[in-house]
Amino acid sequence: MAASLPEFPTSVKNFQRYLQIKTVQPTPDYATCGQFLRDMADELGLPHQVYEMAPGKPIVVMTWEGKDPTLPSIGLNSHTDVVPVYEEFWSEDPFAANIVQDDAGEHRIIARGTQDMKIVGMCYLEAIRELRNRGVKQLLRTVHVIFVPDEEIGGADGMQAFTQHDSFKKLNLGLMLDEGLATPDNLYKVYYGEKAPWWARFTAEGNTGHGSKFIPNTAGPKLANVINALLQFRGQEEKRLIAGKDEATGKLIREGDVTTVNLTMLSGGKQHNVVPHALEACFDIRVSPFVDYEKFSAWLAELAHRNDVTLDYELKYTKPNVTFLENNPWWAAMQRVGKRLDIPHDADILTGATDSRWVRCLGIPCLGVSPMRNHPILLHDHDEYVTVNCYLEGIHYYEHLIEELANVG
Ligand SMILES: CSCC[C@H](NC=O)C(=O)O
Ligand SMILES: [Zn+2]
Numbered sequence: 057m058a059a060s061l062p063e064f065p066t067s068v069k070n071f072q073r074y075l076q077i078k079t080v081q082p083t084p085d086y087a088t089c090g091q092f093l094r095d096m097a098d099e100l101g102l103p104h105q106v107y108e109m110a111p112g113k114p115i116v117v118m119t120w121e122g123k124d125p126t127l128p129s130i131g132l133n134s135h136t137d138v139v140p141v142y143e144e145f146w147s148e149d150p151f152a153a154n155i156v157q158d159d160a161g162e163h164r165i166i167a168r169g170t171q172d173m174k175i176v177g178m179c180y181l182e183a184i185r186e187l188r189n190r191g192v193k194q195l196l197r198t199v200h201v202i203f204v205p206d207e208e209i210g211g212a213d214g215m216q217a218f219t220q221h222d223s224f225k226k227l228n229l230g231l232m233l234d235e236g237l238a239t240p241d242n243l244y245k246v247y248y249g250e251k252a253p254w255w256a257r258f259t260a261e262g263n264t265g266h267g268s269k270f271i272p273n274t275a276g277p278k279l280a281n282v283i284n285a286l287l288q289f290r291g292q293e294e295k296r297l298i299a300g301k302d303e304a305t306g307k308l309i310r311e312g313d314v315t316t317v318n319l320t321m322l323s324g325g326k327q328h329n330v331v332p333h334a335l336e337a338c339f340d341i342r343v344s345p346f347v348d349y350e351k352f353s354a355w356l357a358e359l360a361h362r363n364d365v366t367l368d369y370e371l372k373y374t375k376p377n378v379t380f381l382e383n384n385p386w387w388a389a390m391q392r393v394g395k396r397l398d399i400p401h402d403a404d405i406l407t408g409a410t411d412s413r414w415v416r417c418l419g420i421p422c423l424g425v426s427p428m429r430n431h432p433i434l435l436h437d438h439d440e441y442v443t444v445n446c447y448l449e450g451i452h453y454y455e456h457l458i459e460e461l462a463n464v465g
């Protein structure tokens with residue numbers, strides 16, 4: 057028989073309620089989510105605004121005004137949507153937010169969106185509640201808690217559109233916090249930049265004919281050359297990362313220094329014995345922000361050209377997406393909090409793309425952190441979970457971090 061569970065604090069119940077709202081792509085329930093967030097704002101006594109860049113896709117902004125509202129504000133951003141599930145591979149209903157005790161005695165909250173990234177959104181709010189309960193009436197800078205839709209599908213109707221809107225400019229953000237990743241290590245990862253997503257499609261065309269013949273100039277060998285070259289490049293980059301050091305210069309190589317390449321889709325052909333007119337290969341390429349984008353783009357174009365293959369991009373991000381940490385007062389404030397709470401902070405580049413890119417390209421600093429240490433990385437995976445203790449630590453962390461950041465003079 058399962059051991060009976062203890063009574064959890066209201067903050068945990070609020071997290072469960074948020075997780076139970078099916079904001080799952082491709083048909084997220086944003087109406088229920090918007091209502092839930094508005095209710096939370098009312099409960100916390102935070103004035104709030106709801107913006108819609110597209111009908112039925114609410115952006116909720118809650119505002120805690122600072123003593124000096126003319127100073128650039130602190131944005132606490134999170135997305136409300138979550139990715140789809142393969143329900144048959146889950147040990148619990150992914151939208152029940154059940155709590156299950158593991159072998160180490162930890163209570164796991166299992167649900168889609170626990171790590172990515174409803175934990176972060178709820179921690180922001182519960183941290184503000186704690187600060188207020190502690191008698192903190194106002195911080196120096198204004199704090200905006202921002203909840204956006206559609207991050208998981210690129211943010212076109214969410215953060216991307218919002219950044220073009222006057223109400224975004226009026227937030228006057230000096231810093232925006234956004235998501236990071238869990239880590240199995242005993243530290244928090246802080247992401248100061250991201251790789252650039254390039255979704256490349258190579259299409260080869262050639263002669264057709266009977267599948268039993270040696271037909272010259274067919275699509276297959278052309279596309280195979282391109283695939284081989286890219287997979288070879290992939291291997292080299294992987295090797296550099298594993299070695300951890302540049303052979304020539306001795307410089308350390310970290311995740312952010314390498315470019316990843318994955319063959320993600322292959323298509324074409326009609327029948328086994330008909331040589332196809334066209335074949336197509338799609339790659340998800342994540343370009344290191346320290347790479348010369350023009351040079352790399354030229355290399356890909358030349359690779360395609362040399363093999364008589366056409367190249368087009370479903371997505372090709374080339375804008376700046378790094379927040380430099382040298383002499384960065386926000387990063388210094390985060391590190392102070394890390395020291396105080398005895399949680400090491402490790403700066404890195406994120407492999408995935410978040411809504412931060414729409415904000416960094418405006419010149420606004422963004423730092424990504426998700427307060428999950430000693431946890432496997434389960435975003436977009438089956439049985440995504442965080443422990444109750446991790447969530448409670450996250451609240452405590454933001455309680456300190458929000459105060460520290462919003463009081464930066
Ligand atoms: C570039 S739009 C897709 C964004 C997505 N973000 C999280 O997984 C990603 O694939 O990185
Ligand atoms: Zn996310």
Ligand SMILES: [Zn+2]
Nearest residue numbers: 139172208435
């Ligand atoms: Zn995601």
